[in-house]
Amino acid sequence: MAIDTGDYVNDINIQEAVIHVLDQNADTPILNEYMLDLSDDTYNFLYRHIEKCLKDEELKFAVFNTERNIVKEVVQDYLNGISSDLIGMSKELSNQLFGIMKGNITIQSCDLIVVSIVTDQGPMVGLLKMDYVKNFTHQVDFVDNKIGIGIIPQAAGLPGNGQKIQKAVFIKPVREGQAYDLMVLDKIKAKEEEYGANYFNNNFLGCSILTSPRDATKTFMKATESWTRSNIVEDAAKAEAIRTRVKEKLENQDDINIEELSHELFQSDSEEKESFINYLNGHGIAEEIKIDKSYVEKKLKRVRLKIDKDIDLYINSEAYKDNTRFEIQKNGDGSINMVIKHINNYMEK
Template sequence: MEYINDINIQEAVIHILDNNSSEPVLNEYTLELTEDIYKFLHKHIEKCLKDEELKTAVFNSERNIVKEIVQDYLNGVDSDILGLSKELARQLFLIMKGNVNIPSCDLIIVSLVTDVGPMIGILKMDYVKNFTHSVEFVNDKIGIGIVPQAAGLPASSQRIQKAAFIKPIREDNVFDLYVIDKQKKSNDDDEYGANYFMNSFLGCSIVANKRDMTKTFLKASEAWTRSNVSENAEQAEKIRTTIKSKLKEEDSINIEEVSKELFKDNPTQKQDFEIFMKDNGLENEVSVDKAWVEKKLKRVRLKIDKDIDLYINEEAYHDDSKFEIQRNGDGSINMIIKHVINYIEK
């Protein structure tokens, strides 16, 4: 996956999209990027671009206003950030008015320069309920209360649910934009309401990338292991260790070869493992995202027989002078923590 490490905000505009209003409230000025506002936006953008839910996507072939006006801006045909942001706000507001399940928000459009080129960022800032104090005088005495603020913006420590970062479209692009489109876990959301951001507004489709394939492979391997070898800790440890070693050591993983190595004495498990991987959308060859693996495997978190939680860094896990796994030959294992000098309770 192409990671972005350097972000510079050039311009930003904010508009109000209130589902209870008949029209959006459109700004006539760009934001004054004071130090606090710049830091607020930068933290949100940085958090989005590092989010585990960030996907890569391509625009669909059908005509799409968002794609066209953003490309005009990025290619220098139209350099009016206000006009661009207003049109994006109108398009999203039309969709919002067609579905009551879409929450009101402030829409922030940002023009970015990054280490991979210029981009337009679209941040849908759903309102969060905040509280503040209120002061009033009652019979010449000060009364202080707490009142809710229904239209507060997410703090920089909170995560945005929907955002997009659009690149200039080029023939050699593997993808055109980054997207975050988190869904609420609700049975009441209809298909249109649940997928409006990507389907109706952006008009794009997800493209698998190295990080997604690597993440899916690790997650599917763990899911298969939990379901099929839950009563054999020795085999489960072998599977997990082998999978992690492959991810750290190899640039690509052949699922058939890995399953052959893991289940050479059990063709039924081998076939079942390969089918399970395929059912999770993985082809036989998985390209490994080394940056994601390095970050993900820094820590090992173990839940042992439902009674013990163990949180250990990777270096200590593989250091026989600190931690050791002994195989008992009956499917069980011993996990030994060695040479403890100091410990605390939490």
């Protein structure tokens, strides 16, 4: 069963949640015995982070591996009604993650929030690894009957609404024939790369990442742009023609065949055809990819042009395609003119 854009979560309702403290400097995790009070502020705080995670471009679909895994077992017991104890389940998950953390000093201390949610894709259990961020607050002291106010750091602050979580997972009830079991956000920080960078997916969750249409579309767009930058350096007209044709394909077709696209772009130039195809294959792009139209619409809504290293131009897609407002003129020598027309107003920023 294939993954499609309808598998992404759009509606979220938080049922219950619990938080535990996983501090690298401690010998054991600090495990909560009570549910979080989902006041308006707490509910909104959790909701915004969950929503951000589920809309993050780096969110991946995955399936559990066949090997025995604690996360899979305890979460499935909860989702299937064998156990209704969210606190007990979350304690087991916290102990499991903490054990992995103590074996890898590069893993950042955190609070682990475990939530039970209902979505338009069915019930899920979410795990949010809330890495600590350094915040600052004031401190008021009385010195010789005088007030002294200073600023002190708080090393164990939680990510605010404007900050993004690096690692999270949303787990579905496992059913035979379904496209995926879980949705994983696993951003790897530079200091994690040397030692067990994939601990969250491999050691903790025990899952394998799947390629979704959004992943394939994102990779395709980055790879075609990267190839064009590297191979079409002194011919702006040709580079513009390639970029325009690729955008037309992305906007107007549901699928793109790499062989056919290569033929359209390079016609009889077999060397460039082969180079283009090999480059995309090297980035995991198969012979044909399914296009995620919502991702394309979002990414092509605005065009950012870096011109000869010293000019930046931002323009929305509608104006870019309107020849009465913006036009690209070919000079016949590989160079082009970009003409902005009929300007009634402008501002300096």
